[in-house]
Amino acid sequence: MKISSADLFMKVRERKPLVHQITNFVTVNDCANATLAIGGSPVMTSSPREVADMVKLANALVLNFGTIDDKALEAMEIAGKTANALDIPVILDPVGVGATSYRTEQVKELLSKVTFQIIRGNASEILSMMGGDTVTRGVDSGELAISNAELAAQAANELNSIIVVSGAKDAVSDGKHTSIIDNGNLLLTNVTGTGCMSTALIGAFSGVTDDFYSAAIAGISTMSISGELAASTLQKDEGTGTFRVRLIDAISRMDKEIWMHEVKLSEKAAN
Amino acid sequence: MKISSADLFMKVRERKPLVHQITNFVTVNDCANATLAIGGSPVMTSSPREVADMVKLANALVLNFGTIDDKALEAMEIAGKTANALDIPVILDPVGVGATSYRTEQVKELLSKVTFQIIRGNASEILSMMGGDTVTRGVDSGELAISNAELAAQAANELNSIIVVSGAKDAVSDGKHTSIIDNGNLLLTNVTGTGCMSTALIGAFSGVTDDFYSAAIAGISTMSISGELAASTLQKDEGTGTFRVRLIDAISRMDKEIWMHEVKLSEKAAN
């Protein structure tokens, strides 16, 4: 597993996968820069008039719910179906799902129409995407009775997708295998868009392999490790502005060697 | 007054108020990061389909006119009325009002439907929001016959809101009391979004107190002081890119002690 992910770093820089992202207007610039930093090529168009044509050129499609409206959802459906038909991987970031009924309803609608190879969210968002018979439903992510790893495995089986649960420890599961990444830094929660950028990175790695489980691990761990590296450079008078700059620096310098040296990856026994 | 504002810095970091912002697409990322830097939690959704649900979760609502269109205005009206009904403070940033008749008409329309606890703008924008019988009407902010402090007091009485007038000296007035903040740095005018971020900061402070006058002072002075602190760190070869990064650094490091040490706050005698 570790080697499979490690090998993706050189591949993404060699192949420069085109990552089509229909995303939110808050962090769209960060997502484009994170994609470029890891070696991908971002395109962020979201007009229903052209997303079908654009996604045909792409190696991966990322759909992000940050600032959804009816028009963005129309574009997501068109692009998602086109990507499915062409075997282009589709990655979902269900930002804020659970916060309003609109988000929760719309994500379920989209799930019924588009197949997602990977879904990345925090525990609360992943829980909100699941059906009605899970005991943990509605509980805020901080108070979960189950770990991120257990949640990821359960959600992977229910949603039939690779699930990434971000948190103090990140978990990645395909329902059978679950990996835990014990990297990260609290400052990542003090900058907007670190979650969205993680999903963009997963999109870039998914554009150069069919092993989406390894791509998900490579993407989420790149963000967590970069958070650690960025935090370690901060001087006494520096704060979250400088941290954000160094975060992109770290992503842009990430390679197999740094990743192998820094990643704290473990596989959890099957449930 | 000074102590009331000073005490808000710890409160905002403890309570992490949710600040719902329906804002412009130019500086939305900056506003989110400024909100996080001071200790708040930003949410920037603007779809009319969900803003009523979202604002119910919020501790403050910020409406920013930077890139208004009919859809954003619809969302602002829905969110504003919901916030009013729930006693959630609403803060207005009338960006560019006065520049086009569309802006001036729409802000008056919104004023007739939504009650604003605080309005922050530059002198020209505040003037454009006022009625027809003020002698200074239509005069560009640089040539005003009255000071920012006088303008803030006059506008507070006419618009029945706390008014913050940004400028070389910032003024805050509730119509009876007027405070002047003599901090700031000219570089703040060379970076986009410093006004918008000021309003976001005012929103964060308004989410942890009912004393909106002190919240307005805390918010606007945080930006002006952070501008001074950021400018003081610049090296010979650095420019506005680095200044912008250090500005967020300074906001993220702001606390009661730094604020009490740096703020140049005075109260003006009643008109």
Added chain:
Amino acid sequence: MKISSADLFMKVRERKPLVHQITNFVTVNDCANATLAIGGSPVMTSSPREVADMVKLANALVLNFGTIDDKALEAMEIAGKTANALDIPVILDPVGVGATSYRTEQVKELLSKVTFQIIRGNASEILSMMGGDTVTRGVDSGELAISNAELAAQAANELNSIIVVSGAKDAVSDGKHTSIIDNGNLLLTNVTGTGCMSTALIGAFSGVTDDFYSAAIAGISTMSISGELAASTLQKDEGTGTFRVRLIDAISRMDKEIWMHEVKLSEKAAN
């Protein structure tokens, strides 16, 4: 030529031209900050309800195709026609034209309605804007049989506009005269928005002169030189995040002296 461009740096800081930009939501913040950094004043409104009123106040209008949709195109047509009627220069950035039929059709539609004083794109975008009888049609920019300089000259004659072709060497042509700028750094391709920012800079310079050929040279070379200067400051552990900050620093510090010292400008003999 060199002197004509050099003299614009002081002018743009003295006159602070208002540059109205109807642009994309990915790089809009960068474009605003680049405009401020060189001395201009950006306004980014794109509502069809007010663009006619806003452009009347402007010294230049920039239309950018990055994330076009039908509403943005409506605003571009209104603003473009108004600017044409008032002799306000209009600059086009045909981002992604050629990638989808929607973009290619819409740019041709806009070209038939609005006169552009300057068009800036990469070789692929400029080629896609040209008619059906050019031998190089459809060839990707990397494989062109002709140089950027030849392409710029050919396009200038066909499109009846000053053409800027960005690339390893930038070319500017009015159809009769063609200048080549041999500045730049590969890192400029690893940060989103450097092309868009170049066009914003061209817009700022176009707002202070009628010599649009010199304005185009000043704008595109400012970005290429700033890329060189930013790259030269990078330390061992720094990456594209820091590069992007230093890029804005360099733009904000650019003046006639630095530009005259750094620019590698040559004029190509007529075709």
